[in-house]
Amino acid sequence: MNIFNKKGLAIALLFTVSTIHFSAKAPDEGMFPLSELNRAGLKAAGLKINEKDIYNPGKVGLVDALVQISGCTGSFVSGKGLIVTNHHCAFSAVQLASTPEKDYLKNGFVANSFEQEVQAKGLTIRITDSYEDVSNQVLAAVANITDPIQRINLIKQKREELAATAQKKDPTIKAEVSEMFIGKTYVLFRYKTIEDVRLVYIPRRDIGEFGGETDNWVWPRHTGDFSFVRAYVAPDGSSAKYAKENVPYQPKKFLKVNPKGVDENDFVFILGYPGKTFRHRPTQYIEYQQKFLLPYTAELYDFQNRQMDLAGKNDKATELALATRIKRNANVMKNYRGKLKGLRNIDLISSKRKEDEDLSTFISSKIDLQTKYGSLMENIDKYYKTIFEDAQKELWLNNIYSSTKLLSAARYINTFKDELAKYKSAKDAEDFFKLNIEQVKRDVAVLYESYNQSVDESIGARMFGDGYELQGLNSIRSIQDKKFSNRAQAENYITNLIKASKLNSLQSLNDNILSSSKQLLGYRDELLDFQRTLESEVQIFGQEQQRREGELNKLMGDYVAVKEIYQAKNFIPDANSTLRLTYGNIKGYTPVDATYMKPFTTIKGILEKGNDDNPEFAYPDAIKSAWLSRNFGAYEKKDLKDVPVNILYNMDTTGGNSGSPIMNAYGELIGVNFDRSYDATINDFAWNESYSRSIGVDIRYVLWIADKIDNAQFIIKEMGI
Known part of the structure; x- marks a missing residue:
């Protein structure tokens, strides 16, 4: 955005x-x-x-x-x-x-x-101009930090600060600090952009x-x-x-x-x-991929593509509009199914487990390592048990906006409305509106390039039906709170929201909602209301994901460090x-x-x-x-x-x-x-x-x-x- x-x-x-x-x-x-x-x-x-x-x-x-x-x-x-x-x-x-x-x-x-x-x-186009190791600067910022959220935020802040400093020195470049080893090494890259x-x-x-x-x-x-x-x-x-x-x-x-x-x-x-590759991750990471992420995503994308193929079957313009989305989905879907086949064929989980068991034995055999890393493997296991407990919820929340395009549009419109609502006077609100509306329209238009109402309705129904069936730690509160009595009601709910919303047409959105600050602030529909409820849940879970990211950052830094000692070599x-x-x-x-x-x-x-x-x-x-x-x-x-x-x-x-x-x-x-x-x-x-x-x-x-x-x-x- x-x-x-x-x-x-x-x-x-x-x-x-x-x-x-x-x-x-x-x-x-x-x-x-x-x-x-x-x-x-x-x-x-x-x-x-x-x-x-x-x-x-x-x-x-x-x-x-x-x-x-x-x-x-x-x-x-x-x-x-x-x-x-x-x-x-x-x-x-x-x-x-x-x-x-x-x-x-x-x-x-x-x-x-x-x-x-x-x-x-x-x-x-980006061209690599130069790079330098900035690991010491990044890690020094979190040397005495134990809180996971604070740690990951400070690392992010330091990476952005180093990139901003590099860009200030040379405004012709775009700078990024890349994490080479999670929680361990960081490199500042300078790029020329065309x-x-x-x-x-x-x-x-x-x-x-x-x-x-x-x-x-x-x-x-x-x-x-x-x-x-x-x-x-x-x-x-x-x-x-x-x-x-x-x-x-x-x-x-x-x-x-x-x-x-x-x-x-x-x-x-x-x-x-x-x-991205993930070769320096423990057994549990591979288990997560094999049990949750790979099968869920492959099956969801397969369903999405069937709906898009149907929509474009007799309409050339629709077929062209959806072509890139279909191609990307299909590529990921077959890739993930290939990964699943490969993981099972070579039983990578078993070989990874043996590696981790040997590493644990090695840590226990060295007093200095036991002092520093004695609880590492146990902590990694505890971390992933938490991940496994609500993996289905995580996958649903991570895919709901990309699956249902109109919810993405509602998210953008609500965010713009919130900024407008901060102004106490109508004149100030209108000034802000006029300053930003052309950019807003351009950004929103991108969302509609691959939007099709019938596709959104069918995929949205699938997502809401799945969300209705998730229970316990995986419950989607924004759906459960609606007290639907069965899956069909949950499916019908989102399709009716899409049908009723003026957001389902880009022309209608521009003509009837984005015509003035007054029109936008005054517009209400249930799709926008539901998106606010959903976003609140996404934000709360996002905070937990951020905490987990900070915890993982430290665990993986230690994991790679001790593996280097165990194998007596550094890694690519x-x-x-x-x-x-x-x-x-x-x-x-x-x-x-x-x-x-x-x-x-x-x-x-x-x-x-x-x-x-x-x-x-x-x-x-x-x-x-x-x-x-x-x-x-x-x-x-x-x-x-x-x-x-x-x-x-x-x-x-x-x-x-x-x-x-x-x-x-x-x-x-x-x-x-x-x-x-x-x-x-x-x-x-x-x-x-x-x-x-x-x-x-x-x-x-x-x-x-x-x-x-x-x-x-x-x-x-x-x-x-």
Whole structure:
């Protein structure tokens, strides 16, 4: 949510909710921070360039070609700000640029000149400028603090203070203090931000999303998951919002594309911004995931998508409006089900429990450790018993606003009303209203981009029915207090609120409610009233979650510290959306008995899948024509006698690595990472060379599609091939 301007006083919306050294666990496992490249064993693994060519503080390296693009990774591939990332990373921007008449999602988009490029709404770019360890400053602020809430608040306050100080020194950067190890290490990152991003070349959906959800998280794969966008800045080089006079950004570094690609067993590495991993957590954390969060979320998202599919079945505009939400849900849903399968297959809970038992024995065997950590494992167990007791309530409260869009709109409107109500005079209230109303309308409009009344009614009914059935410590008081006699009454209650509210139409909201401060303050409906009751419950539970977060912060800091002593080594920190490097080899694997999955797929496989009746395996006729005529150009892989489509490798990746450049031993771009195999969805919790495989689109397929199918030869020329 944005903040409201109060003539210089910002009013935030109150919504809840020295160098570091790490050594590798194994030669090819790990998401290495930039400071640890000299410990990664890159040269021994096969790197042909100097490690300083990748990262050398104060000088230009390959890392300067990397960008974080709205939750994904991308890389500059020309000196004119051209960026390659994944099709699914640009998906939401393509959706917002599409109309039933100009359906760029379905038909793709090719801009043959700068003037033809289209604004990529919602996409922003961040470039890592520098970083420094600030652990001592953060932890010093809580050195003598035992109260969990006070501890977590002071840590948050110190992190924000350090970031604000860095931004004051250099107003051109955005600073963030990232928690590398929970409760233990903190790093200040400085980022350059680019706000003007434009669509350049987007393949059509039956290329960029070939195989759809059928193939998602699956190998063999045949997906052209790539897109090209461009970064723009103001004429003076500063960051600026979208404007006609802006010019292409000139990066310090861009990657050289190697159209010859790679072979099996070749050394490869990835630079990117992996999201979050949780490998340094105790047994109980894995139990929570397996018993509560993963099955609940997967099942809820499955239900939501069925409702959205129904709503868009016979309405193209609705289908487009809901496309991004459906895609994100489906991706998470299949990922979580893959995690569940992986957790059960390798019985990670048992192996984690054995690790923790051994750690407990080790603590007991050392008097100094017993004094400092003697109650640690017992305290962790007590902590998670509390978490398990009301896990269902937590999940319901954490999902109610994102599930029921109109409740989110009501939350925003009520917050704005509360700010207006603080003014005693009508004139002051109207002045405040006029100062903020345009921003309010823009923010609210975003909520309605993926809103559909019938979808909200059906999903809201599901959520309220579930809430009605939660009992004991998991009771949802705002629902129980209504004294419904059965589930159906709870379901009907929310659907009737949605039907009756003027919030169910953006036009009605703007015309009848947001037209003046008097209209807004005077408007009442039961949906707004219920949201206030719900918000009170959310806030109360949020306070308890904050207390638990503070408690966990201390417990996990101690847990990692004593594990380091026990294992006589430091750890690579869990991924946290900061820039990392991982490396490995182009390599197949054996997911089940008597099978071997080769590390390359080809265009022939696209045609074979296309023989299926599954509409997700439809592909452009031009692909078949080009393949039959063997119009492979320079992109053929001779030993395959075909163009390679996707590649498989044993690098350590997770969410956020989508769009990461795959580079060869010389630092040349040979592919774009986009997925993991189904068995490797468990990477967030554990990594194993036997089953952890990631998937990328081979650069030869990207170039072949651009050249032979989409007539986007300008892309190839701009990249200097």
